[in-house]
Amino acid sequence: MNQRITILYFSPTGTTEKVLTAIAKGIDAPFEVINLTHLQARQQFQTTAFEKNDIVIVGAPVYSGRIPALFLETIADIKGIDANIVPVVVYGNRDYDDALLELKDFFEARGFTTLAAGAFIGEHSFTASVAGGRPDRNDLETAHQFGQTIAANIAAFQKRPLSVKGNDPYRQNPPAAPMAPETNETCNACGICAENCPVEAIDFKDYSIVDSTKCIRCCSCIKKCPQDAKAFTQAPIKAVQQKLIDNFSIRREPELFL
Numbered sequence: 001m002n003q004r005i006t007i008l009y010f011s012p013t014g015t016t017e018k019v020l021t022a023i024a025k026g027i028d029a030p031f032e033v034i035n036l037t038h039l040q041a042r043q044q045f046q047t048t049a050f051e052k053n054d055i056v057i058v059g060a061p062v063y064s065g066r067i068p069a070l071f072l073e074t075i076a077d078i079k080g081i082d083a084n085i086v087p088v089v090v091y092g093n094r095d096y097d098d099a100l101l102e103l104k105d106f107f108e109a110r111g112f113t114t115l116a117a118g119a120f121i122g123e124h125s126f127t128a129s130v131a132g133g134r135p136d137r138n139d140l141e142t143a144h145q146f147g148q149t150i151a152a153n154i155a156a157f158q159k160r161p162l163s164v165k166g167n168d169p170y171r172q173n174p175p176a177a178p179m180a181p182e183t184n185e186t187c188n189a190c191g192i193c194a195e196n197c198p199v200e201a202i203d204f205k206d207y208s209i210v211d212s213t214k215c216i217r218c219c220s221c222i223k224k225c226p227q228d229a230k231a232f233t234q235a236p237i238k239a240v241q242q243k244l245i246d247n248f249s250i251r252r253e254p255e256l257f258l
Contacts, residue, residue, distance in 0.1 A: 003029065005029050005030065005054075005055050006056045007020040007021065007023075007032070008034040008075070009035060010036050010037055010068055010070075010198070011061065013061070013122070013218065018135050018140060019140070019143050020143075022135075026148040026151070027055070027148070027151045028147075028148070028151060038196075038198055039200050042070070045075070048078050048079070049081060051083060052082040053082075054080075055084045055115070056083060056086070057086045059087070059088035059089065060089060061090050061122065061125070062091035063216070063218075065095065065096065065099055065170075065173070067099050070198075078107075078110055079110055080107065083111065083112050084112065084158065085104075085107040085115065086114070086117065087100060087107060089103060089120070090119075090120045091119065092121070092123065092131055092248075093124060093131035093244075097170075098166040098168070098170040098171045100117055100165060104117055104162075114162045115162075118255065118256045119254060121252055121254065125218060125223070126232070126240060127241045129241075129245050130244045130245060130248055139254060142254050143254070153258075157258070163257070164257045176217070178213050179236070179237065180212035180217075183207065184231070185229075187208060187230075188227055188229075189207055190207075190226065191207060193229075193230060197220060198218060201215045210230075219232075
């Protein structure tokens with residue numbers, strides 16, 4: 001293959017990164033990585049133009065049925081000059097609603113052609129009791145095979161429009177009340193939470209302080225803390241966690257659009 005392969009993603013808890021990497025490995029060609037998870041990386045991101053035959057595998061987690069706005073704002077000026085896109089979303093076993101369509105539309109409006117698209121499942125940010133441990137081995141094997149299928153059918157995929165699930169206008173969510181994880185006494189001030197917060201909401205001098213006006217509820221700090229020192233303890237989040245456990249614990253499988 002002569003195509004330039006790039007994976008471009010926002011992945012606070014690492015699930016999207018795992019899926020996109022598996023897809024790229026399935027295509028079986030060298031690939032570049034543009035990781036826009038951390039604030040500094042987003043601030044340093046330069047307007048990028050992709051050219052004919054380039055393939056960009058782009059992914060993000062689904063937040064309330066949509067793509068995180070800060071990710072789309074970062075790449076707003078990206079351009080595709082007859083370049084190819086594979087949009088991928090990762091959701092916590094409830095639903096991806098309009099997120100995949102939103103991501104596809106975003107790139108097509110900037111000159112990209114959609115080759116294929118996918119919706120994969122990752123452990124829910126709010127609770128490991130929903131899709132715990134996912135993407136698992138089966139998910140990543142599906143992602144790898146998805147990449148192989150794309151590589152074997154690029155010429156055919158370029159010649160036809162692709163439809164995915166979702167509605168336009170996209171789902172509208174009311175503004176969320178500021179809320180952030182709380183820190184318990186097991187915190188040993190290792191700093192992992194602050195180092196991995198994608199919006200730098202955690203104080204680098206006192207890791208117990210989290211700015212709720214910056215927090216996007218990605219739960220990176222909760223998932224990555226080796227001491228289990230951070231958690232959402234507020235009643236509204238607890239209610240959502242229980243609703244998820246009660247209604248969305250049955251395993252769902254990836255959906256591929258080819």
